[in-house]
Amino acid sequence: MTGPAPLYSPRRLDVATVERALGVWEAGFPRPLIDLSRLTRFDPFGLLLLILVGRRCREAGGRLRVLLPESARTRERLVASGLFRHLEGAYWTDAPVPEAPADPELSPVRVREEAEIRAVVDAIGEQLEARFPFGGAANRLLVGALIELLQNILHHAAPDGAGPDPFGLAALEEGREHLHLAIADKGIGLAASLGLNPRYRGLSTSQALEAVLVDGASRFEHPGRGGALRRIREAVVASSGRFYLRSGGGAFLQEDVEWSVGEVLPFPGVQISIILPRILFERGEES
Numbered sequence: 326m327t328g329p330a331p332l333y334s335p336r337r338l339d340v341a342t343v344e345r346a347l348g349v350w351e352a353g354f355p356r357p358l359i360d361l362s363r364l365t366r367f368d369p370f371g372l373l374l375l376i377l378v379g380r381r382c383r384e385a386g387g388r389l390r391v392l393l394p395e396s397a398r399t400r401e402r403l404v405a406s407g408l409f410r411h412l413e414g415a416y417w418t419d420a421p422v423p424e425a426p427a428d429p430e431l432s433p434v435r436v437r438e439e440a441e442i443r444a445v446v447d448a449i450g451e452q453l454e455a456r457f458p459f460g461g462a463a464n465r466l467l468v469g470a471l472i473e474l475l476q477n478i479l480h481h482a483a484p485d486g487a488g489p490d491p492f493g494l495a496a497l498e499e500g501r502e503h504l505h506l507a508i509a510d511k512g513i514g515l516a517a518s519l520g521l522n523p524r525y526r527g528l529s530t531s532q533a534l535e536a537v538l539v540d541g542a543s544r545f546e547h548p549g550r551g552g553a554l555r556r557i558r559e560a561v562v563a564s565s566g567r568f569y570l571r572s573g574g575g576a577f578l579q580e581d582v583e584w585s586v587g588e589v590l591p592f593p594g595v596q597i598s599i600i601l602p603r604i605l606f607e608r609g610e611e612s
Contacts, residue, residue, distance in 0.1 A: 332349065332358065332360055333345060333346055333349040333360065334360040334361070334362055334363045334364075334392075335361075335363065335364060336363050336364065336365050336366065337364070337365070337366045337367070337371075338361070338364060338366070338367040338368070338371035338372070338375065339366065339367060339368035339370060339371045340368060340370040340371065340569055340598045340600075342371070343370060343371040343374050343375075344589055344590065346371070347374060347378070347590055347592060348590050350375075350378050351378075351590060351592070354378075354381070354382060354385070354387070355381070355382040355385035355386060355387025355388075356382065356387040356388060356389075356390060357378070357382065357389060357390065358390045358392070359375070359378075359389050359390065359391045359392065360392045361391060361392055361393060361394050361403070362392045362393070362394060362395050363394075363395065364394040364396070364399050364403070365394070365396055365399055366399070367399075367402075367403070368498060368505055368507070369431055369433070369496035369497065369498045369505055369506070369507035369598075370505070370507040370509075370569075370596065370598040372406055372408065372431065372433060372496060372507075373433055373494050373496060373507050373508075373509035373596065374509060374592075374596060375408065376408060376411045376412070376433060376492075376494060376509075377492065377494075377509055377510075377511045377592075377593075377594065377596075379408075379411070379412040379415060379416060380411070380412070380415075380490075380492050380511065381489075381511060381593070382415065383412065383413070383415035384489050384490075387415075388412075388415040388416050388417060389412065389415070389416040389417070390416070390417045390418075391416055391417065391418045391419070392418075392419050393418055393419060393420050393422070400423065401423060401425045402425075402428060402431070404422055404423055404424075404425040405425040405426060405427055405428035405431075405432075406428050406431050406432060406433065407427065407428075407432050407433055409422055411433065411435065411494075431496060431497075431498045432496065433494045433495065433496040434494065434495050434496070435492065435493065435494050436475050436478065436479070436493050436494075436495065437493075438479070439476070439479050442472065442475045442476065442479075445471070445475065445495065446468055446471050446472050446475070449467070449468065449471060449497055450464065450468045452497075453467065453468070453606070456499065456606075457606035457607060459607065459608070460605060460606030460607060460608070462605070463504075463564065463601060463605035463606045464606065466560055466561075466564060466601070466605075467497070467504065467506055467599075467601070469557075469560075470506065470557045470560070470561075470599060471495060471497075471506065471508070473553040473554075473556075473557060474495070474508040474553075474557070474597060475493065475495060475508065476553075477553060477554070477595075478491060478493030478508070478510045478512065478595075479493070481512070481513075481515075481518040481544070481595075482510040482511075482512025482513060482518075482594060482595070483512050483513065484513070484518065484521060484544075489511070491510040491511055491512030491513075491594060492510060492511055493508070493509070493510040493512075494507075494508070494509050494510070495507070495508050495509075499603070500603065501603070502602065502603050503600050503601060503602055503603050504600070504601050504603060504606060505598065505599070505600050506598075506599045506600075506601075507596070507597065507598050507599075508595075508596070508597045509594065509595070509596040509597070510594040510595055510596075511592075511593040511594035512593065512594045512595070513593075513594075514530075514572045514573040514593060514594055514595060515530070515533055515534060515537060515570075515572040515573070515595050516528060516529070516530045516532075516533035516534075516572065516573055516575075517573075518544050519533045519536065519537060519542060519543070519544050520533070520544075521544040522542075522543065522544040524542075525542055525544070529575075530572065530573045530574050530575035531575045531586045531587075531588070533572075533575075534570070534572065534575050534576075534577045534586050535577075535586055537554050537555065538554055538555055538558050538570065538577050538579075538584075539555065539584070540555070541555040541556075554570070557599070558579055561579070561599055561601065562579055562581070562582065564601055564602070564605055565581075565601075565602055565605075566599060566600055566601040566602065567579070567580050567598070567599070567600040568580075568597075568598070568599055569597070569598040570595065570596070570597045570598075571589050571592070571595070571596050572594065572595040572596070573591055573592070573593075574588055574589060574590070574591035574592075575587070575588060575589065576588070576589045
């Protein structure tokens, strides 16, 4: 007989705290209690993982049970982010969900088909150009990464079309000191995708992360295909940014010139956080 699931009521739900929250949520799967009553801050990475947890619960016949933030501002921003719209009714809340307009600053976009990628990328590119007309190099870096990562979801998260919908999402947030791009799915994961190439079959998750992100390994045999994740990681490092990727039970973190691979709670798919200094977008350096 198991005891009650643990509770965790974070003040922040972001790339630094979501791993602890995820452990609590997964312990209550498929009807976890998501206690957001004390929440005052959330970033796109934390939000996307929360949406993916909710979608997994829905597929398993469960639903999220959500204690809404006591802070009216946080509660309205959470609703405006589209969280409950993405859950499509598979949730319970302790109070009525208030109506709120979409939040253009943090509104996750779902991509179902390759034909949709261009519209998503163009919209974000226009937003960056309007906000940072002199940040050409940084704008191109984010737009280029977005194209590659959204294509990765469609090509790698469910390469055979079988299994649950990988439910790929992207979100961009502008902060005081940085811009934060998050891309996430709940597909087959990086190790399983890489293992479709016989050369890399049988690698552990940590080995697969290192092979892809450091060595540029790909599930494609053709040398001209693949390697996007390594290129993105290197571009982020060259721009003094932070790159974090979790997949399955492994995580890769790059800050400055140092990188490391570690273990995290297993969770389907690939979830990526890219944080770039805001000054890159404001000073107009070209490269």
